[in-house]
Amino acid sequence: MHATERMSDLPQRLLFLLVSLLVPVCLYVVFGVVPTEQKMGVVQRIFYFHLPSAFMTFLGVFLCAACSTLYLLTRARRYDIAAHASAELGVVFCTIVLVTGPIWARPVWGVWWTGEVRLTSTLILWLIFVGYLLLRDTAENREQAARWGAVVAIVGALDVPIIYKSVEWWRGLHPKVLKISGGGGLEPTMQRALLLCSVTFTLLFAHLLIQRCRLGFLQDEVERLSHAGVRRPARPAGGPEPKESDR
Amino acid sequence: MSFLGDVALVAGKDLRTELRSRDQIVTLLFFALLVLVVFNFAFDFTVIDFVSLGAGILWVAFIFSGVLALSHSFQIEREQDRIQGILLAPIDRSAFYLGKVAATILFMSAVEAIVVPVSVLMFNYRFSARVALVIPILILNTVGFAAVGTLFAAMTTQTRRSELLLPLLLFPAAVPIALAAVKTTSQILAGRPFDRYASWIALSAAYDAIFLSAAVLLFDYVLEE
Numbered sequence: 001m002h003a004t005e006r007m008s009d010l011p012q013r014l015l016f017l018l019v020s021l022l023v024p025v026c027l028y029v030v031f032g033v034v035p036t037e038q039k040m041g042v043v044q045r046i047f048y049f050h051l052p053s054a055f056m057t058f059l060g061v062f063l064c065a066a067c068s069t070l071y072l073l074t075r076a077r078r079y080d081i082a083a084h085a086s087a088e089l090g091v092v093f094c095t096i097v098l099v100t101g102p103i104w105a106r107p108v109w110g111v112w113w114t115g116e117v118r119l120t121s122t123l124i125l126w127l128i129f130v131g132y133l134l135l136r137d138t139a140e141n142r143e144q145a146a147r148w149g150a151v152v153a154i155v156g157a158l159d160v161p162i163i164y165k166s167v168e169w170w171r172g173l174h175p176k177v178l179k180i181s182g183g184g185g186l187e188p189t190m191q192r193a194l195l196l197c198s199v200t201f202t203l204l205f206a207h208l209l210i211q212r213c214r215l216g217f218l219q220d221e222v223e224r225l226s227h228a229g230v231r232r233p234a235r236p237a238g239g240p241e242p243k244e245s246d247r
Numbered sequence: 248m249s250f251l252g253d254v255a256l257v258a259g260k261d262l263r264t265e266l267r268s269r270d271q272i273v274t275l276l277f278f279a280l281l282v283l284v285v286f287n288f289a290f291d292f293t294v295i296d297f298v299s300l301g302a303g304i305l306w307v308a309f310i311f312s313g314v315l316a317l318s319h320s321f322q323i324e325r326e327q328d329r330i331q332g333i334l335l336a337p338i339d340r341s342a343f344y345l346g347k348v349a350a351t352i353l354f355m356s357a358v359e360a361i362v363v364p365v366s367v368l369m370f371n372y373r374f375s376a377r378v379a380l381v382i383p384i385l386i387l388n389t390v391g392f393a394a395v396g397t398l399f400a401a402m403t404t405q406t407r408r409s410e411l412l413l414p415l416l417l418f419p420a421a422v423p424i425a426l427a428a429v430k431t432t433s434q435i436l437a438g439r440p441f442d443r444y445a446s447w448i449a450l451s452a453a454y455d456a457i458f459l460s461a462a463v464l465l466f467d468y469v470l471e472e
Contacts, residue, residue, distance in 0.1 A: 072465075072468055124419045124422050125419075127415075127418075127419035128416075128419045128420060130415075131412070131415045131416040131419065132416075134412060134415065135402065135403070135406075135412060135416060138406035138407065138408050138412060139406070140405075147468045147469070147471060148402045148469065150468065151398065151402065151465045151468055151469055152399075152402075152416065154461065154465060155395065155398065155399075155420060155458070155461060155462075155465070156420065158457060158458070158461055159420050159423070162423045162450070162453070162454055162457070163422050163423055165423070165450065166422065166423035166426045166427060166450060167422070167426070169426075169430075169446065169447070169450070170426045170430065
């Protein structure tokens with residue numbers, strides 16, 4: 001048992017090592033290698049964190065909806081744990097997007113916030129998945145939280161394109177604020193830096209997802225044990241008194 | 248009994264309960280009117296005209312009172328654990344869901360039927376035949392709101408924080424319906440041609456279709472004990 005655990009530990013450790021190496025490399029590339037953007041100046045460098053975070057938000061939402069569907073179909077606990085973990089990561093990365101966005105927007109557009117379609121729909125997406133986490137929190141038990149969470153995740157994911165379309169139409173002709181999709185207008189060094197950051201963020205996402213799922217399984221195990229009435233094993237007669245520091 | 252018969256049975260049950268007690272519709276109506284009064288004070292309608300703001304005000308009133316209607320809809324099932332009776336009844340879960348949606352639509356429409364004429368008077372809107380065109384728009388968007396709202400309310404009313412959780416989940420999810428409803432209503436009131444808001448009607452209809460069918464499929468998982 002221990003041997004197998006250590007075996008499965010090895011790739012996880014390698015992934016952790018890789019992420020720990022790549023993040024400083026990213027920081028170096030973004031702040032030391034990539035040229036400063038001509039018009040926007042140094043603040044444009046936030047883009048290399050902003051856009052990958054946006055990718056991770058969508059990855060989180062997509063994974064959450066996919067795992068939720070699988071959960072409802074199979075009722076396998078692992079899918080719910082994965083869905084919950086993806087939703088949490090989606091919210092975390094979405095928060096990064098919503099924080100870095102205004103910091104970037106203020107010097108470039110002159111405002112912290114506009115009614116632009118991508119901003120507004122990201123905020124609404126964030127609200128839906130915060131609601132998802134809050135609803136799970138209030139459920140009576142794990143099984144109910146899993147079912148309810150899955151329902152909200154599927155509805156939320158279905159809603160995303162409709163929200164985007166409706167906000168787009170609401171604003172009428174939305175201003176082309178920046179060409180950030182695809183990186184078509186980017187200088188080659190910038191493109192490579194963006195790619196590096198995206199890969200790093202994806203690996204970071206994978207690492208956090210694996211750890212969060214492990215935590216979920218452990219929580220399940222703890223709950224199972226406490227339900228089974230297993231507490232700390234009784235101290236054998238004549239055994240040593242537990243030290244104060246052990247408690 | 249047929250599926251539609253079951254739907255009618257559930258909706259009829261809610262209507263009968265309401266007709267006997269009349270505690271919900273009065274509250275909803277006064278709440279919606281109160282929203283109008285608040286807006287009447289908040290904006291100076293001698294300066295701003297009804298056409299530009301009226302649609303937004305109306306839909307704020309409908310959405311707020313709609314949330315109340317939705318919480319109430321499942322609150323009555325929660326009292327004395329009536330929900331167990333529903334779950335034991337030999338009807339499809341989706342029939343129960345659609346019955347609840349139908350009842351919510353009826354309650355919300357009753358509120359709308361009174362609030363719209365009152366708002367026309369209150370905000371000095373020149374009454375014309377256009378107001379009648381708003382009726383199908385009201386129904387179309389109320390269906391979408393009730394479809395998602397009923398699905399969420401079935402979950403949130405089982406929790407202790409239901410009054411807080413329902414709007415928290417429903418408002419972001421209902422953004423497309425709110426935007427489409429306000430835009431279409433204001434375009435109609437302003438007398439714009441149909442092709443100016445046809446795409447919004449299509450969006451509302453798509454929303455209704457997508458979420459009604461999704462909710463019918465998902466409702467089984469919401470109530471399961």
